[in-house]
């Protein structure tokens with residue numbers, strides 16, 4: 001790790017390997033591992049992450065949209081790639097790149113079946129998504145007969161997996177609800193496989209599902225946030241390592257007198273003498289306005305410095321009163337000690353939102 005000279009996001013591949021191995025250690029030997037690398041690999045670098053995980057023999061990848069899958073193919077990813085939320089307008093690109101669609105309602109299911117047969121496909125792998133309570137995407141339990149009737153009339157597609165998603169896998173107060181989702185999903189699978197001669201993979205668990213519901217690992221698990229180092233609980237975080245370190249430097253230091261203000265709209269007003277630093281990172285880099293006005297903090301040599309006033313597009317100002325530092329010194333926005341989860345919590349959000357928001361303007365530096 002070198003000292004920052006500008007704003008950079010360091011990505012630690014050793015930490016990624018550690019997280020992958022830790023999560024795998026929770027699984028039975030024959031349970032497949034799908035790595036979720038949507039949204040630029042949760043704001044890191046989807047291609048570098050996927051290439052490395054492919055070397056580590058991950059079984060499957062998932063992205064949200066077709067264009068994300070295309071980028072992985074161009075980077076040399078040959079493992080199967082599930083597209084969680086495809087749109088019909090991109091089916092041609094999807095097939096040209098051997099990407100596998102999640103089909104979640106009658107409209108997109110029928111559109112894909114027609115498209116695949118016009119394109120003279122045979123046994124094209126598809127994934128059927130069922131809604132068991134999240135009420136986001138998915139067929140209902142009682143759609144099974146309809147799906148089967150359609151599948152019996154085509155050879156263009158083959159059901160590679162059926163899957164569902166837990167609504168509150170991280171929240172043990174919702175255990176009863178989650179167990180009910182799991183039971184419903186099992187019933188759907190039984191009905192499905194009774195009616196048709198194929199054995200699709202069955203999968204339901206995201207990271208927190210892996211950790212909290214071992215009985216629902218089934219044939220495969222889908223992990224995103226855990227690979228990037230967060231387990232959605234204090235206990236699980238101890239076994240995972242955040243892979244990203246976002247750091248920057250001090251551009252300028254100001255000495256501020258009582259009653260002076262700092263930043264746009266004069267949102268911060270000083271009630272005494274203080275020292276501030278201006279940093280080259282703002283809301284266009286992914287540090288949203290909610291972190292301003294004393295909510296979020298960064299660290300300098302382990303010491304807390306709060307973000308004061310309004311977050312600007314390209315800059316933030318922090319209070320460094322009492323901290324021994326100078327212009328050019330390194331500032332940690334988040335790292336393994338002051339984590340993205342901690343910073344997110346200061347401002348009413350979650351690690352997922354903070355890390356995926358780090359914009360493409362921020363240089364990525366890979367630590368191998």
Ligand SMILES: *Cc1c(COP(=O)(O)O)cnc(C)c1O
Pocket residue numbers: 036084165205206207208222223224225226
């Ligand atoms: C994003 C996503 C995941 C990954 O969830 P994590 O909590 O990040 O592990 C898994 N499954 C689906 C359907 C998703 O959309």
